[in-house]
Amino acid sequence: MKSNVKKAVVLLSGGLDSTTVLAMAGAEGFLCYCLSFRYGQRQEVELARAQRIARHFEAKQHLVLRVDLDAIGGSALTSDIAVPKDQPRQSEDDIPSTYVPARNIIFLAHALSWAEVLGATDIFLGINAIDYSGYPDCRPEFLEAFAHMAKLGTKAGALGKELRFHAPLQHLSKREIILRGMELGVDYSMTHSCYDPVGELACGHCDACLLRLQGFREAGLEDPAGYVG
Amino acid sequence: MKSNVKKAVVLLSGGLDSTTVLAMAGAEGFLCYCLSFRYGQRQEVELARAQRIARHFEAKQHLVLRVDLDAIGGSALTSDIAVPKDQPRQSEDDIPSTYVPARNIIFLAHALSWAEVLGATDIFLGINAIDYSGYPDCRPEFLEAFAHMAKLGTKAGALGKELRFHAPLQHLSKREIILRGMELGVDYSMTHSCYDPVGELACGHCDACLLRLQGFREAGLEDPAGYVG
Numbered sequence: 001m002k003s004n005v006k007k008a009v010v011l012l013s014g015g016l017d018s019t020t021v022l023a024m025a026g027a028e029g030f031l032c033y034c035l036s037f038r039y040g041q042r043q044e045v046e047l048a049r050a051q052r053i054a055r056h057f058e059a060k061q062h063l064v065l066r067v068d069l070d071a072i073g074g075s076a077l078t079s080d081i082a083v084p085k086d087q088p089r090q091s092e093d094d095i096p097s098t099y100v101p102a103r104n105i106i107f108l109a110h111a112l113s114w115a116e117v118l119g120a121t122d123i124f125l126g127i128n129a130i131d132y133s134g135y136p137d138c139r140p141e142f143l144e145a146f147a148h149m150a151k152l153g154t155k156a157g158a159l160g161k162e163l164r165f166h167a168p169l170q171h172l173s174k175r176e177i178i179l180r181g182m183e184l185g186v187d188y189s190m191t192h193s194c195y196d197p198v199g200e201l202a203c204g205h206c207d208a209c210l211l212r213l214q215g216f217r218e219a220g221l222e223d224p225a226g227y228v229g
Numbered sequence: 230m231k232s233n234v235k236k237a238v239v240l241l242s243g244g245l246d247s248t249t250v251l252a253m254a255g256a257e258g259f260l261c262y263c264l265s266f267r268y269g270q271r272q273e274v275e276l277a278r279a280q281r282i283a284r285h286f287e288a289k290q291h292l293v294l295r296v297d298l299d300a301i302g303g304s305a306l307t308s309d310i311a312v313p314k315d316q317p318r319q320s321e322d323d324i325p326s327t328y329v330p331a332r333n334i335i336f337l338a339h340a341l342s343w344a345e346v347l348g349a350t351d352i353f354l355g356i357n358a359i360d361y362s363g364y365p366d367c368r369p370e371f372l373e374a375f376a377h378m379a380k381l382g383t384k385a386g387a388l389g390k391e392l393r394f395h396a397p398l399q400h401l402s403k404r405e406i407i408l409r410g411m412e413l414g415v416d417y418s419m420t421h422s423c424y425d426p427v428g429e430l431a432c433g434h435c436d437a438c439l440l441r442l443q444g445f446r447e448a449g450l451e452d453p454a455g456y457v458g
Contacts, residue, residue: 106339109337113301139382145382152374
């Protein structure tokens, strides 16, 4: 029966985290509507990966929306600012130059809009509090505040529907995420994490690569992604 | 001194409300950065008006961003659903078909992103609780929740900067908005409110036209906008 199917909007970047989240949402029985963004990111290669991944996991639909973050600028991911390499974070309060101002807020706002149109009340995203690399919009208290705002600011919320934001990786380490994904049969060679790729190859030195490589190392596995050199 | 100038991002649709807000922000001494959106709206004529208005009020910059709301659909403003005409709201809980799912959330998220890049901590918008036409994302409690979420989800907030969301029309009637604007020298012939215009002319029968016409009537003034017929 169609009315028994639970629909979910899944934010899918094509990276390791969001791909694992998609596998988890599917394993929970959700009919998945994947949402990706073209926002002038250096790593636009991730969109082709997202498309392949959405197909692989039999998503009901995959929508790629254009967002003009490059017109706003202010981040190493969308402008001429250099992506930092081999630089461990200085402190908890250190927010890296790859932070894109309000990006997750913009992405979640679109997910919310699509969920309303689809009649979905579940939104999945791959934010992570442990490996969050200093991004304020990956913290649990941020997501709670977003959910509260969404309840007040949407028709669905005004009509009393409960909107649920699932961040199942929130408290997992990269190692745990990888092990969970492997259990669900995720093929991580399909995923792309690097902020500054050369063609399809990952640089191996940006924050995203360093965290990913460390995760595989700690899981006792080899990262199947292709790296430069 | 440049450091003494207070910068503000002003959401500007080119309508009566947001134009009044721009005049108010200017009168408060803010250096205004106007932000408009091309989102596949029927009333795209409003963007040309917004441009003219931003110039008139000597905005420092006017950015028009593309947002893919038409790919998401679900509203009479962005899809084939008909715009309701001469239909007074049935009840407080009645949300009209011109509601665009999560639109204000998406717009505010972009404003927040730009404010972070500009180093601005003030955002102005023309939402209104009295004439709000049943849109949940125009309620004061929504804006408060958005501000709280923004504080937690941005670098500016994480660094302890206070982000201020100004909705100076929140508790004004349309009549009061118009009278306030007239005091500040707003020329309302420049503004466009209609959801379903014919060329540059307003239809006179959609919710937006009805509220506007009533406001001018109650203010004892004639609406200088051009209407069909």
